[in-house]
Amino acid sequence: MAVKKHRDVSVIYDIKTWRDITPMNTSAGTMLHNKTGNWRTIKPVFENKTPACQDACPAGNDIEGWIRLLQKGEYEKAYWHLKREEPFPSVLGRVCFRFCEEACNRNPLDECVGIGALERFIGDYGASCGPHPDLPEYNGKSLAVVGSGPAGMSAAYFGRLLGFRVVIFEALPVMGGILRVGIPGYRLPREVVAAEFEKLAAMGIELQPGTAVGEDISFKEIGNRYDYIFLATGAHGSKKLGIDGEDESRRIMSGLELLRNVALGEDVTCGKRVAVIGGGNTAIDVARTVLRMGSDVTLIYRRSEEEMPANPEEVMEAREEGIQFRFLAAPEKVELHDDGSIRKLICCEMELGPIDESGRRRPVRKDGALFDVETDSILTAIGEVPVLDYLNGIAAAGNTSVAVDDTLTAGIGKNGNIFAGGDITDIPRTVVNAVASGKRAAIAIDCEYKGIDFGDVVKENSVGNGSALSFSRYMHWEPAVPWNIHQVVDSEKIVYDYFIKAPRIEEKTEDAGERKASFNAYRETYTEDDAQQEASRCMHCGRCIECDNCLIFCPDSSVLLQDDDRFGYAFDYDYCKGCGVCFTECPRYVITMVSEEEGDK
Amino acid sequence: MRQLLKGNYAVAEGARLCRVNVVSAYPITPQTTIVERLSEMCASGDLDAKFIKVESEHSAMATLVGASSAGVRVFTATSSNGLLLMHEVLHWVAGARLPVVMANVNRAVSGGWNIWADQTDAISQRDTGWVQIYCESSQEVLDSVIMAYRLAEKISMPVMLTYDAFFLSHTTETVDVPDIERVDAFLPPYRPEFKIDIDNPRMFGGLIPPEYFYEHRYAVHRASLETLDWYPEICRGFRDMFGREYGITEEYRTDDAEVVVVTAGTITSVVRITIDRMREAGIKVGLVKLRLFRPVPVERWRTVLGAIGKVVVIDRNLSPGLAGVFASEIQATLYPLENRPAIYPVVAGLGGRDVTPEDIEGIINHALSSDDPAGIPLFWGLKQ
Numbered sequence: 001m002a003v004k005k006h007r008d009v010s011v012i013y014d015i016k017t018w019r020d021i022t023p024m025n026t027s028a029g030t031m032l033h034n035k036t037g038n039w040r041t042i043k044p045v046f047e048n049k050t051p052a053c054q055d056a057c058p059a060g061n062d063i064e065g066w067i068r069l070l071q072k073g074e075y076e077k078a079y080w081h082l083k084r085e086e087p088f089p090s091v092l093g094r095v096c097f098r099f100c101e102e103a104c105n106r107n108p109l110d111e112c113v114g115i116g117a118l119e120r121f122i123g124d125y126g127a128s129c130g131p132h133p134d135l136p137e138y139n140g141k142s143l144a145v146v147g148s149g150p151a152g153m154s155a156a157y158f159g160r161l162l163g164f165r166v167v168i169f170e171a172l173p174v175m176g177g178i179l180r181v182g183i184p185g186y187r188l189p190r191e192v193v194a195a196e197f198e199k200l201a202a203m204g205i206e207l208q209p210g211t212a213v214g215e216d217i218s219f220k221e222i223g224n225r226y227d228y229i230f231l232a233t234g235a236h237g238s239k240k241l242g243i244d245g246e247d248e249s250r251r252i253m254s255g256l257e258l259l260r261n262v263a264l265g266e267d268v269t270c271g272k273r274v275a276v277i278g279g280g281n282t283a284i285d286v287a288r289t290v291l292r293m294g295s296d297v298t299l300i301y302r303r304s305e306e307e308m309p310a311n312p313e314e315v316m317e318a319r320e321e322g323i324q325f326r327f328l329a330a331p332e333k334v335e336l337h338d339d340g341s342i343r344k345l346i347c348c349e350m351e352l353g354p355i356d357e358s359g360r361r362r363p364v365r366k367d368g369a370l371f372d373v374e375t376d377s378i379l380t381a382i383g384e385v386p387v388l389d390y391l392n393g394i395a396a397a398g399n400t401s402v403a404v405d406d407t408l409t410a411g412i413g414k415n416g417n418i419f420a421g422g423d424i425t426d427i428p429r430t431v432v433n434a435v436a437s438g439k440r441a442a443i444a445i446d447c448e449y450k451g452i453d454f455g456d457v458v459k460e461n462s463v464g465n466g467s468a469l470s471f472s473r474y475m476h477w478e479p480a481v482p483w484n485i486h487q488v489v490d491s492e493k494i495v496y497d498y499f500i501k502a503p504r505i506e507e508k509t510e511d512a513g514e515r516k517a518s519f520n521a522y523r524e525t526y527t528e529d530d531a532q533q534e535a536s537r538c539m540h541c542g543r544c545i546e547c548d549n550c551l552i553f554c555p556d557s558s559v560l561l562q563d564d565d566r567f568g569y570a571f572d573y574d575y576c577k578g579c580g581v582c583f584t585e586c587p588r589y590v591i592t593m594v595s596e597e598e599g600d601k
Numbered sequence: 602m603r604q605l606l607k608g609n610y611a612v613a614e615g616a617r618l619c620r621v622n623v624v625s626a627y628p629i630t631p632q633t634t635i636v637e638r639l640s641e642m643c644a645s646g647d648l649d650a651k652f653i654k655v656e657s658e659h660s661a662m663a664t665l666v667g668a669s670s671a672g673v674r675v676f677t678a679t680s681s682n683g684l685l686l687m688h689e690v691l692h693w694v695a696g697a698r699l700p701v702v703m704a705n706v707n708r709a710v711s712g713g714w715n716i717w718a719d720q721t722d723a724i725s726q727r728d729t730g731w732v733q734i735y736c737e738s739s740q741e742v743l744d745s746v747i748m749a750y751r752l753a754e755k756i757s758m759p760v761m762l763t764y765d766a767f768f769l770s771h772t773t774e775t776v777d778v779p780d781i782e783r784v785d786a787f788l789p790p791y792r793p794e795f796k797i798d799i800d801n802p803r804m805f806g807g808l809i810p811p812e813y814f815y816e817h818r819y820a821v822h823r824a825s826l827e828t829l830d831w832y833p834e835i836c837r838g839f840r841d842m843f844g845r846e847y848g849i850t851e852e853y854r855t856d857d858a859e860v861v862v863v864t865a866g867t868i869t870s871v872v873r874i875t876i877d878r879m880r881e882a883g884i885k886v887g888l889v890k891l892r893l894f895r896p897v898p899v900e901r902w903r904t905v906l907g908a909i910g911k912v913v914v915i916d917r918n919l920s921p922g923l924a925g926v927f928a929s930e931i932q933a934t935l936y937p938l939e940n941r942p943a944i945y946p947v948v949a950g951l952g953g954r955d956v957t958p959e960d961i962e963g964i965i966n967h968a969l970s971s972d973d974p975a976g977i978p979l980f981w982g983l984k985q
Contacts, residue, residue: 018816023757025697025817026795027804557799
């Protein structure tokens with residue numbers, strides 16, 4: 001065809017008089033023979049990227065993927081899609097600190113998308129969903145998970161999806177670890193945690209509550225019975241204040257222990273006035289719990305509010321509920337009555353000194369600035385530590401956590417088949433980080449079993465810049481559009497001209513007076529309408545939605561629809577000159593330009 | 602249906618009746634209400650057209666280059682500095698033989714701001730290749746839009762309609778707005794011989810080397826001249842369909858006239874009244890109204906002016922260093938005639954200065970009392 005048309009053109013170029021000039025100054029013949037693609041030095045590539053939210057999620061949650069399905073009203077599909085990377089949406093949708101929302105590219109436009117609330121909506125929808133669609137046959141190998149907190153749950157879930165026969169040992173009579181006996185019920189209702197375990201059991205995961213490893217079953221025996229072991233016993237010990245009188249009164253208690261006792265329904269009394277020591281999330285949970293038991297609560301923290309490690313939203317809610325805060329103060333001494341009750345707590349005022357190794361200003365004692373706090377109980381929440389007694393003789397004595405390498409293999413045992421994750425290891429103490437470590441361990445165990453180099457797996461499957469691994473990518477559950485997993489689409493890559501402001505929908509929340517009156521959950525899951533409206537705010541960063549901008553703007557008609565109704569676009573490289581207009585006008589950085597040399601590789 | 606319409610709204614109605622597909626424009630006083638009305642029509646659905654907002658007149662015309670090349674009927678309107686900003690693209694449109702129709706509201710050109718009537722803006726585009734037609738009334742403006750598309754699409758050349766700021770753009774008159782079905786019958790859908798077609802791509806506006814460019818320009822020149830063959834026929838067709846007759850020029854009481862006044866635009870109406878008044882006093886004076894200025898209708902001008910004793914040309918425009926451009930071009934056109942008339946160039950009414958019947962009478966009396974104009978322009982009404 002090209003040859004024939006070329007002849008047409010050569011004829012027309014034989015202009016003998018002005019009458020041979022074509023009207024409208026066009027070539028008389030087709031220009032199809034002129035393959036202008038050979039002008040190109042850079043070329044557009046059509047590939048999805050990693051959105052900023054997914055990059056920020058320690059678990060690599062494919063948020064955009066399930067929000068897209070949610071938008072279409074395909075809630076069950078959204079649920080199972082979500083669970084490919086993050087197994088417990090009804091839990092994380094309630095308690096996650098939502099690094100995704102901090103990273104959301106909507107922040108520079110108006111406000112981040114309510115990802116947590118949407119995840120909760122989808123997670124709660126999961127109650128009506130059937131059996132897990134991705135369950136494989138067993139691979140003949142077994143995995144013992146010690147500890148049923150979020151890290152253990154996650155390792156069990158992904159381990160089962162990889163074909164391992166899994167059992168979870170839990171020392172307490174109830175499953176869930178910190179989710180069940182740490183996080184108070186008003187934030188995470190018991191039945192939500194219980195429902196997740198029903199789903200794990202339905203996947204064929206064996207649950208062994210009330211089985212303390214080291215007491216009810218020896219560590220050695222587990223090693224004999226199972227091919228792989230995942231340690232996830234968390235950090236259930238409390239640091240001591242280290243002040244005079246601390247060990248002499250039953251009125252001075254570990255906050256974490258109090259939370260556990262309340263959660264297990266044991267009788268707990270604190271008296272009318274309670275002082276909580278600490279500035280982290282546990283301190284806030286403890287303070288709000290005893291507030292709900294009818295006490296007046298003062299939270300004492302040695303630095304200022306700015307340095308508090310607790311989630312700011314929860315600090316705000318605690319304040320609304322009537323918790324008193326005393327910043328820049330630290331306990332010095334407790335004076336007791338003869339019956340062991342507290343006469344007074346003596347604190348010292350602090351001031352902020354130079355920056356310490358945590359990057360915050362170090363609190364420094366103000367000499368002589370002592371003051372008394374009248375209180376009936378003192379609850380400590382100044383840090384949690386793993387309890388490693390059950391590993392006695394295996395883990396090095398005196399360690400405060402279990403050391404692991406990149407594969408999460410603990411440097412213990414003789415076969416390299418013992419892995420560890422969650423708060424027992426040295427990772428950020430959040431539920432999502434624990435879930436992420438469980439997922440990572442499951443993949444590491446699978447690599448160990450299959451003899452695959454885990455380093456290669458990490459290279460292939462790391463989501464964006466973060467530590468998260470994509471389980472879908474590892475499983476070759478390939479998406480419809482090619483996914484450049486390592487390239488993150490942050491706000492600089494978004495063409496904001498194409499997005500309009502829209503207010504964020506907040507979950508309905510009871511006011512402080514109502515919520516502090518009980519341990520009931522005080523936030524409501526979105527209605528379907530709210531979920532739809534909020535989901536519509538997602539900008540689908542780095543993910544093609546077939547908006548057709550590239551198709552419309554291409555000056556060479558070289559952006560084409562895919563053959564066979566496949567999703568997305570293709571390029572006609574015969575004629576694409578590499579001008580980059582499609583790249584510039586793609587609102588969400590799906591189209592990127594690469595050099596011809598790079599593209600040929 | 603008879604309606605009370607300002608000149609600007611009459612233009613918008615004309616575009617609507619022609620079912621234009623794309624409108625792209627940038628607002629400028631006194632044109633603004635044209636595109637306001639068109640945007641309202643697009644929004645309400647009265648006009649099924651794409652209204653493309655742009656950031657300048659240059660872009661407005663460039664947008665129409667694309668749309669017209671894609672084979673649809675397009676429209677825009679502008680004025681004064683806006684027209685000048687389009688200048689580069691005006692050449693392109695004519696060179697690419699695109700049948701764009703544009704309304705230009707004649708307004709004085711800055712510097713020294715002035716928003717009032719003055720034809721220097723359109724006059725300064727005379728060499729772009731656009732067909733130029735000057736209008737006197739709202740009815741003529743509306744009718745001329747319809748005829749302009751017939752002509753433009755017939756000869757593949759752009760047409761510019763121009764009319765005076767405020768005197769016409771913002772003055773309300775009774776206008777007969779024809780039924781759109783009758784306009785459809787007069788103006789068939791645009792079916793270009795060449796258009797952008799992604800399945801059969803052609804080269805548009807490519808490089809033309811020296812051995813062909815001359816021929817290309819000559820082809821443009823010949824296309825412009827085709828106006829003289831087709832426009833009278835189009836006008837007759839329009840008369841048959843709608844009952845109103847226009848031409849390349851309009852003559853009024855010229856038969857035995859000793860003096861004929863030549864005008865373009867709204868001054869014509871004032872001259873017509875003045876002539877009636879002077880005729881009653883026995884003075885043999887007539888009027889030739891110019892409608893078509895590009896292409897120059899050489900034969901027509903020679904026919905209607907060649908036998909007159911004295912021709913007064915009133916220019917509401919000024920080419921500094923030359924004076925009125927209409928006068929200059931009429932002089933050039935009539936020069937080869939053996940018994941050419943005495944030509945009296947007059948400049949008047951710049952920047953919206955009112956030209957009254959008394960002014961016209963004074964101008965005519967000047968011609969009557971002088972036998973040797975010597976081509977020296979009269980700056981009528983200038984504060985000396």
